[in-house]
Amino acid sequence: MKKVAILGATGLVGQRFIQLLQNHPYFEIVALCASDNSAGLKYAQAARWKLDIPIPSKIAEMVVRPCKPDIDCDYVFSALPSDVAGPIEDEFRKAGYTIFSNAASHRLDEDVPLVVPEVNLDHLELVKHQKGPGKLVTNPNCSTIGLVMALKPIMDNFGIESVTVVTMQAISGAGYPGVASLDILDNVIPFIKNEEEKMMIEPKKILGKVVENKIEYAKFDIVAQCNRVPVQDGHLLSVFVETSLKASTEKIIKAFEEFNPIKHMNLPTAPEKPLIYLEGVDVPQPKLHRNLGNGMSVSVGRIVQINERKFRFLALVHNTIRGAAGCAILNAEAYKHLYE
Known part of the structure; x- marks a missing residue:
């Protein structure tokens, strides 16, 4: 079981990540990260939950962390807004994390794959040529x-x-x-x-x-x-x-x-x-x-x-399932299947 963290966990896409990762056979959520305004609060207090299912009880009691690369996890899912995602994802990448991002910040970077697994799975091989200890895979708009x-x-x-x-x-x-x-x-x-x-x-x-x-x-x-x-x-x-x-x-x-x-x-x-x-x-x-x-x-x-x-x-x-969180999770599943 891979331990995963979610950046931007309190937003709509972050909430979809939480929904889709419940009882996942590969991944277990160990950290929820958000802005400094939310950090330190229990998730149920920090998030304005908008999905038509209850917040999972375990998730509700988790304390939100700041978006800092000091988490004991294997993968990081980024649901951060694009205007802040770039430097935060760079910090995690430099610290050696493998990131699956829904944000637009790095989608067009030359060494970053922009992947929909059914369409261009072979583009994942770009991660082999990324510099630095971490890896970054993005999904599209x-x-x-x-x-x-x-x-x-x-x-x-x-x-x-x-x-x-x-x-x-x-x-x-x-x-x-x-x-x-x-x-x-x-x-x-x-x-x-x-x-x-x-x-x-x-x-x-x-x-x-x-x-x-x-x-x-x-x-x-x-x-x-x-x-x-x-x-x-x-x-x-x-x-x-x-x-x-x-x-x-x-x-x-x-x-x-x-x-x-x-x-x-x-x-x-x-x-x-x-x-x-x-x-x-x-x-x-x-x-x-x-x-x-x-x-x-x-x-x-x-x-x-x-x-x-x-x-x-x-x-x-x-747009928030296949078009966002679901595609990022599918990318992570494909990456695990192919490279780990």
Whole structure:
């Protein structure tokens, strides 16, 4: 059993880490870390718990620690906000810890893998070439995860020339307290800071290939427009893709349904089906489908052929499970399976 610590444990993503790590067969939480304002308090006092399950009793009584690299643990999960994550993760890395981060701070660093295990598991090998005693693995932006999982089987079978994506992103993606109620109720906010930039560059790294211990980014263009909508959980993506080879809706659906490249690894957090194609004219929907595969499956639907190489479809990802904590945990499971 690996002992793990959670940085940023009191926030929404930190709470998801706690939920998903309960009774985990590989990992045991031994430390919860947060800001100086929370350090020294019992977790139940420090956290404004927002999940629809009770705080686990053992967790509730744990005393929150500061984010300092003096913890007796094997792995560190980072749910820190990106504006503070960088230097804190650097401290832990220099102290020899293995970190699995949900933060954006180091995602585009040349020697840091940006991983969704079903999509680019081979990128984990970059950790072998990281300098210093510690290791750092990151997972992408929440919407990016849903996008690349849907694009990967298309790319593998038909190639990709260009992608356009419009997102409708849940309010939980903004953290707590997040978006002011007077701004989001009865409204859509057509701007999320840095989101479009992330969605236009991160997929190119993820869908790129390892060449001489570096990532050669994918060559196709991505255009993104991101919107905040009054939904609690679940990011819905409207995707337009131009393929390199001729394709059909039937062939793309078949590629979606057959996509399961890490099934043989039997990782605890991996869903039975990473992609679930839904038949119907009005699916997927966040309220109905965000929890498929325990929140780890990406659901796709409404695929329409525009011409022999252009298609559009919808994809839905649970932004705080598959799109955040769940992906980081799956990365840690894959890392343990491959390297320890």
